[in-house]
Amino acid sequence: MIVFKQLFSLLPALILMLVGFISFLFMSFKKNLNLIKNLNILGFILSLLSLFLVYRSVPIKIGEILFINFFSIVYLGVLLLIGLCSCILFLTNKKRYIQNPENFFLLINLAIIGAMFAIISNNMIIMFIGIELMSLPMLALSGYFVNEKKSVESSLKYLILSTISSCFLLFGISLIYCISGNFNFFHFNELSIFSSYDVDRIVLFAWCFILTGFGIKIAIFPFHSWISNIYEGISFSSLLFFSTIIKIVSFIILINFFIFFPKNNLHNLFFLIQILSFFSILLGNILALFEKNIRKLLAYSSIAYFGSLLISVVTLFDNKFALESFGINIVNYVLSSVIFIGILNYISTIDNNHYHNGFEFYKGLFWRNPILSILMTISIFSFAGIPFTIGFFGKFFLFLLIIEQKFYFLGISFLLGSVLSMYYYLRIVVNMFINEPMINKKNLLIKKKISNNWIFTFFGFLMIILSMSILFFGINLNFLINLFSI
Amino acid sequence: MLLLLLIIIPFLGGFISWKSEQYNIKYPRWIALITMSIVFSLLMYFYFYKFINFVHRTSDHRWIIEFSYPWIPKFGISFHLAMDGLSLLMIFLSSILGIISVLCSWNFYQHYKGLFYLSLLHIFSATMGIFLSVDLFLFFCFWEIILIPIYLLIIFPSVKNNAKRRRISSANSFFMYSQFSSFIMLVVIINLSTLYYIKYNFWTFDYELLINLFNENKNFSILEHVLMIGMLIGFAVKIPIVPFHGWFPNVHRYLPVVGSIDIIGFLSKTGIYGILKFVIPLFPNSSHNLANFFVFLGLLNIFYGALLAFSQSDLKKVIAYGSISHTGLIFSSIYAYNQISYEGAIIYLVSCSFSTSALFIITSLLKKYFHTKNIYKISGLLENFSWLPGFFLFFCFSSIGLPGTGSFIGELMILMGIFEKNPTLSGIFFLGLMCSVVYTLRFMQNICYGNYKNVSECTTISSIDILTLFIISFFLFFIGLNSKFIINILCLTKPII
Numbered sequence: 001m002i003v004f005k006q007l008f009s010l011l012p013a014l015i016l017m018l019v020g021f022i023s024f025l026f027m028s029f030k031k032n033l034n035l036i037k038n039l040n041i042l043g044f045i046l047s048l049l050s051l052f053l054v055y056r057s058v059p060i061k062i063g064e065i066l067f068i069n070f071f072s073i074v075y076l077g078v079l080l081l082i083g084l085c086s087c088i089l090f091l092t093n094k095k096r097y098i099q100n101p102e103n104f105f106l107l108i109n110l111a112i113i114g115a116m117f118a119i120i121s122n123n124m125i126i127m128f129i130g131i132e133l134m135s136l137p138m139l140a141l142s143g144y145f146v147n148e149k150k151s152v153e154s155s156l157k158y159l160i161l162s163t164i165s166s167c168f169l170l171f172g173i174s175l176i177y178c179i180s181g182n183f184n185f186f187h188f189n190e191l192s193i194f195s196s197y198d199v200d201r202i203v204l205f206a207w208c209f210i211l212t213g214f215g216i217k218i219a220i221f222p223f224h225s226w227i228s229n230i231y232e233g234i235s236f237s238s239l240l241f242f243s244t245i246i247k248i249v250s251f252i253i254l255i256n257f258f259i260f261f262p263k264n265n266l267h268n269l270f271f272l273i274q275i276l277s278f279f280s281i282l283l284g285n286i287l288a289l290f291e292k293n294i295r296k297l298l299a300y301s302s303i304a305y306f307g308s309l310l311i312s313v314v315t316l317f318d319n320k321f322a323l324e325s326f327g328i329n330i331v332n333y334v335l336s337s338v339i340f341i342g343i344l345n346y347i348s349t350i351d352n353n354h355y356h357n358g359f360e361f362y363k364g365l366f367w368r369n370p371i372l373s374i375l376m377t378i379s380i381f382s383f384a385g386i387p388f389t390i391g392f393f394g395k396f397f398l399f400l401l402i403i404e405q406k407f408y409f410l411g412i413s414f415l416l417g418s419v420l421s422m423y424y425y426l427r428i429v430v431n432m433f434i435n436e437p438m439i440n441k442k443n444l445l446i447k448k449k450i451s452n453n454w455i456f457t458f459f460g461f462l463m464i465i466l467s468m469s470i471l472f473f474g475i476n477l478n479f480l481i482n483l484f485s486i
Numbered sequence: 487m488l489l490l491l492l493i494i495i496p497f498l499g500g501f502i503s504w505k506s507e508q509y510n511i512k513y514p515r516w517i518a519l520i521t522m523s524i525v526f527s528l529l530m531y532f533y534f535y536k537f538i539n540f541v542h543r544t545s546d547h548r549w550i551i552e553f554s555y556p557w558i559p560k561f562g563i564s565f566h567l568a569m570d571g572l573s574l575l576m577i578f579l580s581s582i583l584g585i586i587s588v589l590c591s592w593n594f595y596q597h598y599k600g601l602f603y604l605s606l607l608h609i610f611s612a613t614m615g616i617f618l619s620v621d622l623f624l625f626f627c628f629w630e631i632i633l634i635p636i637y638l639l640i641i642f643p644s645v646k647n648n649a650k651r652r653r654i655s656s657a658n659s660f661f662m663y664s665q666f667s668s669f670i671m672l673v674v675i676i677n678l679s680t681l682y683y684i685k686y687n688f689w690t691f692d693y694e695l696l697i698n699l700f701n702e703n704k705n706f707s708i709l710e711h712v713l714m715i716g717m718l719i720g721f722a723v724k725i726p727i728v729p730f731h732g733w734f735p736n737v738h739r740y741l742p743v744v745g746s747i748d749i750i751g752f753l754s755k756t757g758i759y760g761i762l763k764f765v766i767p768l769f770p771n772s773s774h775n776l777a778n779f780f781v782f783l784g785l786l787n788i789f790y791g792a793l794l795a796f797s798q799s800d801l802k803k804v805i806a807y808g809s810i811s812h813t814g815l816i817f818s819s820i821y822a823y824n825q826i827s828y829e830g831a832i833i834y835l836v837s838c839s840f841s842t843s844a845l846f847i848i849t850s851l852l853k854k855y856f857h858t859k860n861i862y863k864i865s866g867l868l869e870n871f872s873w874l875p876g877f878f879l880f881f882c883f884s885s886i887g888l889p890g891t892g893s894f895i896g897e898l899m900i901l902m903g904i905f906e907k908n909p910t911l912s913g914i915f916f917l918g919l920m921c922s923v924v925y926t927l928r929f930m931q932n933i934c935y936g937n938y939k940n941v942s943e944c945t946t947i948s949s950i951d952i953l954t955l956f957i958i959s960f961f962l963f964f965i966g967l968n969s970k971f972i973i974n975i976l977c978l979t980k981p982i983i
Contacts, residue, residue: 381634386630387626387628387631388627392627392630396672399672399673399676400676403673403676403677403680411673415669415670415673418669419662419665419666419669422665423661423662423665426637426661430641430657430658434641434650478558478559478560481558481560485560
C-alpha cells in the first residue's frame with residue numbers, strides 16, 4: 001500500500017509524466033510548438049525544484065520496487081539538468097530541421113522518465129523496464145533528422161546494439177534470479193548463504209552477461225566500436241543525450257548492483273573490470289590521438305573517460321572516496337559536455353556542409369569570437385583536467401584511489417592516458433588560438449555568420465552559467481564533496 | 487595577506503591590461519609595467535621595514551610571513567602561503583626580470599599586445615604562486631597552471647608564416663614533456679599524502695607536516711628512492727637536466743625574446759627552487775644516498791651543454807645550450823651538500839638568469855639589424871654599432887665569470903664547496919668551465935669581428951634597450967660586488983641544507 005509520503009517522494013517523476021501526458025494530448029489534437037516547448041521546459045524546471053522538497057523525506061522505500069536515497073536524488077538532479085539543457089540546445093537549431101519539432105520534447109521527456117525510474121529502482125525488472133524506456137526514445141532521437149544519410153545509418157546501428165545489450169542484460173538478470181529467487185536488490189545478500197563453487201561460477205557468468213550489457217551501453221573497451229559511428233551521424237542536440245544520459249544511468253545501475261551484492265562473489269569480477277578499465281583508457285586515448293573529426297574525437301575520449309571511471313567502481317568497497325570521485329567526475333563530464341556540445345551545436349547551425357567536423361573549421365575562432373572560444377576552452381580544460389577546473393579534481397580523486405589501492409598497472413595506463421589526452425585536447429585549443437592570416441573557404445563561414453548576439457539568448461546565458469560553475473567548483477570544491485559524501 | 491596580494495595583483499593586472507587594448511594600443515604595456523613595479527615596490531617596502539628586523543630576532547624560524555586559509559578541509563588541503571629566505575630571493579629576482587621583460591618587449595607585437603601582456607602577467611602571477619605555496623597540492627596547481635600562459639606565448643602569431651608549424655610542434659613538445667613530468671609529480675605528492683594518512687590517520691598536504699615523513703627514520707627504503715626520483719623528474723624537466731632537455735633548445739629557437747627570458751628567468755628557477763625546497767627536505771635519506779650520482783649528472787650536463795653549444799649555428803640555440811651547461815653546474819653544486827656551494831649556487835643562479843636574459847635581448851636586437859640568427863652571417867658588430875658591442879662583450883664575459891660580476895663569486899664558491907668534498911672532482915669541474923669559455927669565445931669572435939658590408943643606417947640602439955641592458959648590468963655588478971646581500975636574504979630563515 002502506497003502512502004501519501006511515498007507518492008510525494010515520486011513528485012519529480014510525476015511532474016514529468018503529467019507534462020508528457022498533456023503534451024501528448026496537445027500533439028494529437030493541435031500541434032503547437034511554442035506551447036509544448038514552454039510546457040516541457042517548465043516541467044523540467046519544476047521537477048528540479050521539487051527535488052528540494054523530496055530531499056527531506058529520503059531515504060524512503062516505495063513498495064518493494066523503488067528506493068530513493070540521497071545518492072539517487074543528486075543524480076536525478078543531474079539527469080533533469082541534462083534534459084533541460086538538451087531542450088535548450090534543440091531550440092537553437094530548430095530552423096534547420098522542420099519535421100515535427102514537437103516530438104523531440106516528448107521523446108526527451110519519456111527518456112528522462114525511464115532514466116529516473118532506472119536509477120531509483122530497487123528491483124531488476126523495474127530497472128530493466130526503465131532502461132528500455134530510456135533506450136527506445138533514444139532510437140527515435142538518433143534517427144530524428146531523417147534527411148541526413150548518416151543519421152539513418154547510426155539509428156539502425158543503435159537499434160541493433162541496443163537490442164543486443166538488452167538481451168545480454170536480461171539473460172544476466174535471469175541467471176541471478178535463478179540463484180537468488182528474487183528480483184529485489186536488497187535480497188542479493190542471500191546469495192552469500194548459498195555460496196558454493198558452482199553457484200559462484202553461475203553468478204560470475206551472470207555478471208559477465210550483465211557487464212556486457214552495460215559495457216555496450218557505456219561503450220568501454222571490447223564493446224566500443226559502435227560509438228564513433230553513432231557520434232558521427234546524429235545531431236548535436238541528440239548527441240548530448242547520447243553521450244551523457246545512457247552512460248551515466250548505466251554506470252549508476254552498475255554501482256547499485258555492486259553496493260547490494262555480497263562482496264565475496266566479486267573478486268574475480270573486479271579483476272576483470274580492472275582489465276577492461278586498463279584497455280579502455282589506453283585504447284580510447286590512442287584512438288583519439290590520431291583523430292581529425294571532432295565528433296569522433298569526442299567519442300573516443302569518452303571511451304577513455306568512462307574507462308577511467310571504472311576505477312571508482314572497482315574500489316567501491318575498499319575506499320570511502322570512490323563514490324565522491326565518481327560523482328565529481330560525472331558532474332565534470334556533464335558540465336563540460338553540455339558546454340562543448342552546445343557550442344559545437346551552435347556553430348554547426350551556420351554550416352550546411354559538415355565542415356564543422358574538422359579542426360580546420362575552428363582555426364582562429366578566438367580572434368573572431370573571443371567569448372565563444374573561451375567558454376569552449378574552459379570546457380576542454382575541464383575535460384583534460386587543468387587545475388582550477390573540476391576536471392582536475394576528478395583526476396586527482398582517481399589518482400588517489402589508484403594509489404591507495406596500489407593498482408600499479410592501472411596507474412601507469414591512467415598516467416599515460418592523461419598525458420595523451422592532454423595532447424589531443426590541446427590540439428583543439430591551439431586551433432582556436434592560431435591566427436590564420438589567410439581565411440580559407442571553410443572558416444569564412446564563421447566569420448560571416450556568428451556575431452556576439454548569442455550571449456543574450458537563453459542558450460548563451462546557460463553556457464556562461466555552466467562554465468562559471470566549472471570554475472567555481474574548481475576553486476571551491478567543498479560543496480560538491482559534501483553533496484556526494486553520503 | 488601580503489602574500490596573497492603578490493599573486494592577485496599581477497593576475498588582475500593581466501585582465502586590465504588585456505581589456506585596455508580596446509581603448510589604446512599603448513595602454514597594455516604601461517599597465518603591465520605599473521603592475522610589475524607595484525609588486526617590486528611592495529617587496530622593497532617589506533624588505534626594508536619588516537624583514538631586516540627579522541634577522542635580529544631569531545634565525546631558527548622557518549617562515550618570515552605566513553598566510554593560511556582552509557581550502558578542502560576533508561583532505562587537509564589549505565591555501566597555505568609562506569615565505570622563507572629562498573623564496574623571497576626568488577621573488578625579488580622574478581620581479582626584476584618581470585620589469586625587464588616588459589621593457590624589452592616595449593616596441594614589439596603591435597597587434598596582440600593585450601593578450602601578450604595578459605599571458606606575461608599570468609606567468610608572473612603563477613610564478614609567485616609557485617614560490618610562495620607550501621601546501622603541496624596548491625603548489626602543484628600553480629605548477630600546472632603556469633604552462634598555459636607559457637604555451638600561449640609560444641604559439642602566438644609571429645611574423646613569418648612558414649615557421650608556424652614548427653613553432654607549434656615545439657610548443658607541443660614542451661607541453662608534453664611538462665605534462666608527463668608533472669603528472670608523475672602529482673602521483674608522488676598523492677603518494678606522500680597517502681603514506682602520511684596510513685601512518686597518522688589524517689589527510690594532509692602541508693609541507694611542514696609531510697617533511698617529517700622520511701626525516702624520522704634514517705633507514706634505506708626503496709619507496710623513498712622511487713618517490714624522490716619521480717619528484718626530481720618533475721623538476722628536472724623544467725631546469726632542464728640532460729635526459730629531459732629535448733624541448734629546451736627548440737622552444738627557445740621559436741620563442742619571442744620575452745618568452746625566452748621567462749623560461750630562463752622564471753621556469754628554470756622554479757625547477758631549481760623545487761629541488762631545494764621540496765626534493766631534498768622531503769626525501770633527505772635518498773637524496774643523500776644518490777648525491778654522488780646527481781653530482782655526476784650535473785657534470786655531464788656541463789660538458790654536454792658546452793659541446794653542443796660549440797657546434798650550433800643558431801644564436802639562440804647557442805645560448806640555450808650554454809644555459810643547460812650553467813644549470814648543470816648549479817644542479818651538481820646543490821647535491822654537493824655544502825653550505826658554501828649552496829650559497830654559491832644561488833648567487834650563480836641569480837647572476838646567470840640576468841646574463842642569459844641579457845644575451846637573449848641582444849640576440850633579438852642582432853636579429854633586428856642583421857635579419858638573421860645564423861652566427862656565421864653576423865659579423866663586424868664592433869665596428870658598426872655604438873652601444874651594442876660593449877654590452878654584448880660584457881654579458882658574454884659575465885656569463886663565463888668575469889671577476890666583479892656575480893657569476894665569478896658563484897663559480898668560486900661552488901668550486902670551493904666541491905673542492906672540500908672531492909678535490910679531483912673540482913678539477914674536472916674546472917675543465918667543464920673551460921669548455922664554456924671556449925664556446926663563448928667562438929661566439930664572440932664570430933659576431934664582433936670581421937667585415938659587414940650592408941650596414942643599415944641604424945647604427946645605435948634605442949634608448950629603451952639601453953635602459954634595459956643597463957639595468958641588467960647594474961644588477962650583475964651589484965651581485966658581484968655585494969654578494970653578502972643574497973647570503974643575508976638566504977640566512978633570514980633556517981637554511982635548507
